[in-house]
Amino acid sequence: MLDTYTVKVEESRPATEKKPSAGPVYRCIYAKDGLLDLPDGMHSPWEFFRDSVKRNANNRMLGRRETTDSKQAGPYVWITYQEAYDTSLRIGSAMRSRGVNPGNRCGIYGSNCPEWIIAMEACNSQAITYVPLYDTLGANAVEFIINHAEVSIAFVQENKLPAIVSCLPACSAYLKTIVSLANVSSTQKKEAERLGVSLFSWKEFSELGSLECELPPKQKTDICTIMYTSGTTGEPKGVVLTNRAIMTEVLSIDQLIDITDRACSEEDTYFSFLPLAHVYDQMMETYFIKKGSSIGFWRGDVRFLMEDVQELKPTAFCAVPRVYDRIYTGIVNKISSGGLLRKKLFQYGYNYKLGNMEIGFPQDKAAPLLDKLVFDKVRQALGGKVRMMFSGAAPLPRHVEEFLRVSCCSNLSQGYGLTESCGGCFTSLANVMSMIGTVGVPMTTIEARLESVPEMGYDALSSVPRGEICLRGNTLFSGYYKRQDLTDEVIVDGWFHTGDIGELQSDGSMKIIDRKKNIFKLSQGEYVAVENVENTYSRCPLVASIWVYGNSFESFLVAVVVPERKALEDWAIQHNEAIDFKSLCENPKARKYILDELNSTGQKHQLRGFELLKAVHLEPNPFDMERDLVTPTFKLKRPQLLKYYKQRGQRCKSSSESKNLVFSLCHLPVVAETCFCLFQNLNERKLISFSVDCYVCPGPCSSTEGANGSGISLPFESGHKVGFVQQLPSLEPP
Helix, strand or coil: CCCCCEEEEECCECCCCCCCCECCEEEEHHHCCCCCCCCCCCCCCHHHHHHHHHHHCCCEEEEEEEECCCCCEEEEEEEEHHHHHHHHHHHHHHHHHCCCCCCCEEEEECCCCHHHHHHHHHHHHCCCEEEEECHHHCCCHHHHHHHHHCEEEEEECHHHHHHHHHCHHHHCCCCCEEEECCCCCHHHHHHHHHCCCEEECHHHHHHCCCCCCCCCCCCCCCEEEEEEECCCCCCCEEEEEEHHHHHHHHHHHHHHHHHHCCCCCCCCEEEECCCCCCHHHHHHHHHHHHCCCEEEECCCCHHHHHHHHHHHCCCEEEECHHHHHHHHHHHHHHHHCCCHHHHHHHHHHHHHHHHHHHCCCCHHHHCHHHHHHCCHHHHHCCCCCCCEEEECCCCCCHHHHHHHHHHCCCEEEEEEEEHHHCEEEEECCCCCHHHCCCCEEECCCEEEEEECEHHHCECCCCCCCEEEEEEEECCCCCEECCCHHHHHHHEECCEEEEEEEEEECCCCCEEEEEECCCEEECCCCCEEEHHHHHHHHCCCCCEEEEEEECCCCCCCEEEEEEECHHHHHHHHHHCCCCCCHHHHHCCHHHHHHHHHHHHHHHHHCCCCHHHCEEEEEECCCCCCCCCCCECCCCCECHHHHHHHHHHHHCCCCCCCCCCEEEEECCCCCCCCCEEEEEEEECCCCEEEEEEEECCCCCCCCECCCECCCCCCCCCCCCCCCHHHHCCCHHHCCC
16 A cells, blocks of 8 residues: 555645745656647547447447336346447437538437437437536526527437427527427427427437438547536536547546456446436446447336346446435444344445455455455445445435445445546545545546635645645636637636635545535536525525525424514414514424424425525524624624534533543434434444433434434434444444
């Protein structure tokens, strides 16, 4: 094992009157002699697909489960690389016949399926820019993207056709052709034609094309895709990614897997369920297409996710932390329901293998006999063949990462990236245990440095460097489409400012510790522009001021609200409640009333489901400068608010002085009125539950069933038994 996995290529920069200080520039040790770039002669991702077809024409490429007459899902049905290639050529040719030319924009709107990939490759074949369309960015996002990107043709999932047809009156100036990824009804065709748009089924459109079509020349500087992401103003931003950026990203993934793990091949199978509309899964699927591997798609129903995994038996699995957390909880519950001997055997095997991995043994060499005797059933949870697991889109809790690395008989790498970095820009390395809890080191295409953020107290030149993560390299975006002003805000002197705060570790890896911008990502990967959300809730007449909080470990938002005093007192009089303001702010009925009114306001103004609040704390005292909670212009000081209310939430008392507080099950600060925390006996290393006083939640929670009834989703939900956690000191959440 190496002491560090990065090399310094440029010295730090001192602060000036106009710029804060910045730390040294680092590269991955595997790029010490220069960043990976696109070799001469490579121009388009189409070449990855074309070359795989030449090598693996008859290999399974794209598969899905067909539903039988009994409504049960059957086995996976596959099309080969050659079949997918031929269909892509026909679809690309049909697009050209409809007047869609190289450089024009094509929308793709729907869930993961073989047709999504074929439509993408058809665009690549004809140098047409594909634009993923998705509605999680807001109610009018699809309409906005079609008009902003001037999308002239769109491939649309059958159940999304009503939505796309309904927005045609506002976007038919550009959109002239719609192709269903399956079938269309005669009524839908007539409605589209009435608005001047042609609507085809997948089969009809494919028949318009030809295999004998001429493919245009392509350049690595061509725009491959425009991917829209959340904007702080509410309007999505179009991230421009070139052929060069996408191909170089895929080559870097290939390089790092080859160096640190077992190389992928046509024998591997990838499970596709993360949204193809997002860059994370799109880059992974492009990588596995390059390798000639098979890609099996889920049915699109989370209830049957693990059933699809069991049927597919993938060798590679990508997920977000929320999914891994549920897998972890399911495995722990399963083991906890076994007998004492089984639990003790698991504990012994876990400790033994973890110890060997921590002294440098690769995962598959740390305890091969115990892998067969103890961990094989854990591995079966993901089908029994998984050897590579990847996590991204949000931080993976340390205890979950360690548990899965040890027990799943698979390497697991956590990464960090943005749409603007074409996916992953940092990745942890297989078998390097010091990187658990971090996002690893820069990819081989990227250089990184930290820039100080004095207003938040982060110093890139301190003994423990902390600051905003800044990137430059060969996989960065070219800019925001039609928004040079926004591009200039984030790219300064060639450095892309991510808005994320990192802490550099001694081994060269990076740990994400904060967010500079007032936009963050929830555990399921959805972005929240928190100022916009707060502005919406501020329209509620019950609110004097509000601070909304969420983080990447949870899937929901909470808020601290300073109520309008008279409005709340008027409510109290009407409902025969004591009108003392401080008492009212502690009254569960008042809290529920304000929570309901806030969410009603949010729904009225079209906030998305994940932007609605799960809990509120009513604060009788206005946010003030005396407590350092606001600026002189009364702007919220978010780090200070977090610190202040976290300290209030930690005013918990144990019924035994010998017990030491380890953590509250609520990762969010102050998220429970009567919740339970875990305390640790440092000698016996056992975890036990206590009832404690915290601050925010609509109602009491049960110490063995999570926050059922409160609406809060806790890390150990679904009947997690604390008794089993007592046996596993390594399962402590952060």
